[in-house]
Amino acid sequence: MLIRALQYVQSASSSRSFSSNALVEAIKHVEIGILSGNYQEHIHRRGFSSPCAGNMCTVAFISTSTKKGLTTSAFEAFSKLEIFGDSKEGNGSCTIQEKDYLRESQNSKAGLYILDLIDQGSIKPGYTLYNKLLKKCTQLGKLREGRMVHEHFLKSKLNFDLFTLNTIINMYTKCGNLDDAKKIFDEMPCRDMVTWTALITGYSQNGRPEEALALFPQMIKVGLEPNQFTFASLLKASGSAATDKPGRQVHGFVVKCGYSSDVYVASSLVDTYARFDRIKEAQLVFDRMLRKNEVSWNALIAFYARKGEGGDALKMFWRMQSEGFKPTHFTYASVFKACASTESLEQGKWVHAHMLKSGGKLIAFAGNTLLDMYAKAGSIEDARKIFDRLENRDVVSWNSMLTGFAQHGQAREAAERFEEMLKIGVLPNFITFLCVLTACSHGGLVNEGLYYYELMKKYNVEPHVDHYVTKVDLLGRAGLLNEAVDVIKEMPIEPTSAIWGALLSACSMHKNTELGIFAGERCIELNPTDSGPHMILSNIYASVGRLSDVARVRKRMREIGLKKEPGISWVKTGNTDHVFVANDDAHPLNVEIRKMWGKVSEKIKQAGYVPDTSHVLVFTDQQEREARLQVHRS
């Protein structure tokens, strides 16, 4: 009977004429037969075409077993239920009919079938049931369903229960609804340490560190002592505070309350100190840890990666393993970033191989950084390969791929990928638009860029000042200087130095002296410490022979204490880095290199390169002017 019923569901779900009615019929059959055998095993052995079919049976199973009073079996099945929302819809493993079924069941709260059963009187609810339901909603991040359970609990005849309310607060914070969590917190007649910790954690995990930290003194005031959970969250919040002061204060309490040797608390301390560049303190806490784990190492490795200290990051990566710790996705993500920032592709390849060898899957978490590493190191082909091989792709994977194309001047590719991501339903964020706009700007795709800019509205992405900078850059590079000025005039926020900087570069490129001077002066007013705009402005003055203005700009730079950073080039051959600094003839093969450069430079000229020497005024001799442009000189 059971087998026949399962066959019925299976064939119904794979048949073209499958409909909701057929499903209801099928479920009835399953309901009749399901208790006569081992349900889970049968589901497993039948090997359903998709998890949705299994879900349909699970719903039937819950219904049948609760009717028979087998609540434990119902709970067990419920914990495996994946019918909440659309988790399976997203990866395309559903048939169209199954999608309809999922949608229907959502509307008729089939995901919370069990609540209907309570209303019908088939099942008597208790705190345990509500807590299980809330936990499930929390795990799946289902706010709507969680709220339904919360409301159902309020309507029940059950008394106030601290444990359940803490669970509800946690459900709201994990689903990102801090306002409701705070409301419940405020209305509670009594709170314990878990209540406070749940709210502190909520603020800390949702990027509201100030509010998390503000709760700490209040908690102390009512006489509750924080535990290791509280401290871990407080330290995370301290890590994104404006100064290191909160972190130090919390550290004091950690010592006072005796949690210094807790591995969660100590790892958080390492991370917090590292975020304020207090590497000595971070290292000290780390060294004194009696027990370490992967997270302790990752906190330190992430610090070196952020600082661009690739060598140190790699050293720690090998050391953690020699001390018996296995790298995690966090570790790989940091190490790849470290390799990307030091452009040590060879080392990065080693670590990549290491990850493959240790059986690590290529998931977006670490894969995104690996993709970025290859793109930054110059191998767009490898970056693309990584993208194709990713087990899962999130918006960052797409952004990184777009950036890769933009960095390699492949604007068309970037635009195509962008269209593709929209087509398959990946929601672009503000960074996505920056990536695709930058690609268009660098590739001269003005119309496409303007179109994508307008598209931001459709995706509810509010233009940030950086988007305006990119738009000015897009128009400016293409020589549409008046249009670029219109953007600046019409933007709803005050132009920043970056905005004027973009216009300045465009004017320099297209030789609009008057506008360039205006933009340059505005840019320098707003950010006097960047040497770049001073140099461009000076060059613009030079190009029209306004030598006294050149002198004035140079004098102003000296007064501010600015020096133009010398131009530096690197060439890597084998394991040796050859560094060339402006005005530096120190390389042992200097003579040979210059001879070779002469030949290359001749070829470039033959290919049609015309050096722009207009701003190199100090030398009257044309040959000397050209030479100034071709090698590093100040």
Added chain:
DNA sequence: GTAGGGTTAG
């Protein structure tokens, strides 16, 4: 019932 570590742009 409450906890810590990662990535994309500029």
